[in-house]
Amino acid sequence: xxxxxxxxxxxxxxxxxxxxxxxxxxxxxxxxxxxxxxxxxxxxxxxxxxxxxxxxxxxxxxxxxxxxxxxxxxxxxxxxxxxxxxxxxxxxxxxxxxxxxxxxxxxxxxxxxxxxxxxxxxxxxxxxxxxxxxxxxxxxxxxxxxxxxxxxxxxxxxxxxxxxxxxxxxxxxxxxxxxxxxxxxxxxxxxxxxxxxxxxxxxxxxxxxxxxxxxxxxxxxxxxxxxxxxxxxxxxxxxxxxxxxxxxxxxxxxxxxxxxxxxxxxxxxxxxxxxxxxxxxxxxxxxxxxxxxxxxxxxxxxxxxxxxxxxxxxxxxxxxxxxxxxxxxxxxxxxxxxxxxxxxxxxxxxxxxxxxxxxxxxxxxxxxxxxxxxxxxxxxxxxxx
Numbered sequence: 001x002x003x004x005x006x007x008x009x010x011x012x013x014x015x016x017x018x019x020x021x022x023x024x025x026x027x028x029x030x031x032x033x034x035x036x037x038x039x040x041x042x043x044x045x046x047x048x049x050x051x052x053x054x055x056x057x058x059x060x061x062x063x064x065x066x067x068x069x070x071x072x073x074x075x076x077x078x079x080x081x082x083x084x085x086x087x088x089x090x091x092x093x094x095x096x097x098x099x100x101x102x103x104x105x106x107x108x109x110x111x112x113x114x115x116x117x118x119x120x121x122x123x124x125x126x127x128x129x130x131x132x133x134x135x136x137x138x139x140x141x142x143x144x145x146x147x148x149x150x151x152x153x154x155x156x157x158x159x160x161x162x163x164x165x166x167x168x169x170x171x172x173x174x175x176x177x178x179x180x181x182x183x184x185x186x187x188x189x190x191x192x193x194x195x196x197x198x199x200x201x202x203x204x205x206x207x208x209x210x211x212x213x214x215x216x217x218x219x220x221x222x223x224x225x226x227x228x229x230x231x232x233x234x235x236x237x238x239x240x241x242x243x244x245x246x247x248x249x250x251x252x253x254x255x256x257x258x259x260x261x262x263x264x265x266x267x268x269x270x271x272x273x274x275x276x277x278x279x280x281x282x283x284x285x286x287x288x289x290x291x292x293x294x295x296x297x298x299x300x301x302x303x304x305x306x307x308x309x310x311x312x313x314x315x316x317x318x319x320x321x322x323x324x325x326x327x328x329x330x331x332x333x334x335x336x337x338x339x340x341x342x343x344x345x346x347x348x349x350x351x352x353x354x355x356x357x358x359x360x361x362x363x364x365x366x367x368x369x370x371x372x373x374x375x376x377x378x379x380x381x382x383x384x385x
Contacts, residue, residue, distance in 0.1 A: 008047075008351045010138035011146060012296040017134035019303030020344055023310035023337075024126035027321040028119040031333040032310070033126040035341050040133040043347050048136050049354030060132025064125035071121035076109050084112025084326060115325040142290060148275040160210065167206065171199045229277055237274030243267025295350050302346040309340035 017040070024036045041057075048054045076089060087108055094105040144156065175195045179185070244267035250260025313336055314321040323331040 006291065006352070007049075007139070007142075007355065008137075008299060008347075009290050009292055009296045010140075010143040012292075012299045013138040013347075014134045014143075015300040016303030016344065016347060017130045017137075019300075019305070019307035020133075020341070021127045021130035022307030023341060024123055024130060026307075026311045026314045027337070028123055029321050029323055029331050029334070029337075030119055030122055031331050032321070032337050032341065033122045035333075035338060036126045037129045039341055039344050040130050042345060043351075044133045044136050046348040047351045047354060051139070053140055054136050054354075057132045057136035060128055060135065064128040064132075067128065068118075068121045068125050071117050072114065075113055075117040077105065079104050079107060080110070080113025080116055082110075082113050082116040082325060084110030084328075086111035086328065088114060111328055112325045115328055119323070119325070146290070148279050151275065168199060168203060171202050175199065233274050233277040235274075236270050236277065240267050240269070240271030240274055243270060295352065298350045299347045302344050306340045306344045310337050313337055313340075 020036055020040055024033055027033065041061075044057050048057065076091070088111050089109040091106040091109070093107040096103060096105065147154075172195060175198060179194070243263055247260040247264040247267055250263070310321075313334065317334075320332055320334045321337070323329055
């Protein structure tokens with residue numbers, strides 16, 4: 001009998017990633033942010049599996065780089081809220097009417113403005129990388145089973161939409177390869193029109209097959225509940241969400257929102273009560289629940305400890321965590337924050353190694369993919385029409 005440890009709980013991966021994201025959101029020090037990104041990337045490289053959803057980390061990393069580049073381009077073209085004296089680039093400035101005061105297109109670009117944009121966008125990029133790490137490490141199917149009963153249908157819709165996206169990309173790649181083999185161009189407007197119709201037809205066929213499969217398995221059955229329970233569910237959920245929105249708005253405000261701190265647990269309690277009552281109408285069983293062992297506790301604690309430590313340190317001594325750009329100064333790495341972030345490397349050792357794809361899983365994945373002949377046939381029919 002195999003003694004391999006079961007895969008880590010998906011909630012543990014998400015709590016670890018959210019802890020790192022919280023640490024990245026509390027500082028604009030590029031050294032700390034790069035350390036957060038390196039930590040997330042190392043854990044993903046060490047504990048990422050071979051499943052299709054595990055390849056999403058590269059996509060999130062590209063999005064982070066795109067955000068970084070676009071913010072810098074907008075700073076050069078539209079200016080920055082930080083004025084400086086060290087001019088890097090001067091572009092011809094477009095004259096604007098009097099009602100557009102405060103807005104400019106072109107003009108002088110300073111080193112201080114570029115540094116401010118770089119630090120701020122690097123923080124957003126680090127948060128995106130942490131979210132991408134959670135997507136690459138946590139199985140969406142296992143995460144779906146942990147949703148409350150009231151959100152199960154919404155979760156299924158999200159998982160189905162995310163699982164269909166790789167199939168659509170695979171169809172596009174096969175159709176473009178078929179056009180190249182037949183000596184036809186695979187770029188341009190005509191190519192897009194020829195490829196789009198077969199892809200849409202394949203997606204419609206796959207959706208109909210999935211709907212029939214879900215219907216045959218009894219998906220969507222609900223248990224009758226009284227009108228009182230339905231009204232109580234709606235009231236608790238609405239009040240809880242309003243309380244959470246007000247609490248988050250107050251905590252993120254400039255004054256800190258001391259009044260919002262006690263409102264946060266009240267909103268969480270009301271929302272949890274509404275979800276618990278809403279789950280009573282869902283008929284659903286749970287097969288092989290995911291265990292929560294000491295590995296999950298260590299992984300969760302390492303990520304949350306990094307987030308809490310950086311938050312507390314940034315509140316006590318904000319200087320090293322928000323390096324000045326006017327005048328430009330070289331950022332220094334806070335050793336305490338670096339040690340807290342490096343603590344988040346613990347999952348690379350504690351978490352169990354990913355399980356390789358078995359022959360059965362490989363056959364199931366191939367069976368779920370459409371046959372190569374179908375998209376080619378649809379492309380040929382579209383070109384003839």
